[in-house]
Amino acid sequence: MLQHLTKTLHPGILNDCFYQHSTAVCAQRAQRTGRPLPLLTMCLTCPNARRSSVHLPQLATARAQAQRPLDMPTGLSRLQTAALSTHIAELDHAISKLATTETTAP
Secondary structure, three states: OOOOOOOOEEOOOOOEEEOOOOOOOHHHOOOOOOOOOHHHOOOOOOOOEEOOHHHHHHHHHHHHHHHHHHHOOOOOOHHHHHHHHHHHHHHHHHHHHHHHHHHHOO
């Protein structure tokens, strides 16, 4: 990707994005802006996203923040619980995939 001059790198906290409108998950949920829309939180499932060990601490922090409301005794609705559980599962997948890649790299 870095060799292709028509791709623009958008550095991020949970991942970096090589934005391509045709495959951007965030672009399917909002009007066309010509840039990534990380606030739509689709970076965990977008094919434009790239992660490295630099992102691992922030992914772990995001996972801990998402887990906190589930651990509290206050009652969350079923939809809130489901949304947080799904988000945590996506973060777990990204973290384990990145951890596996980092341990198998030469």
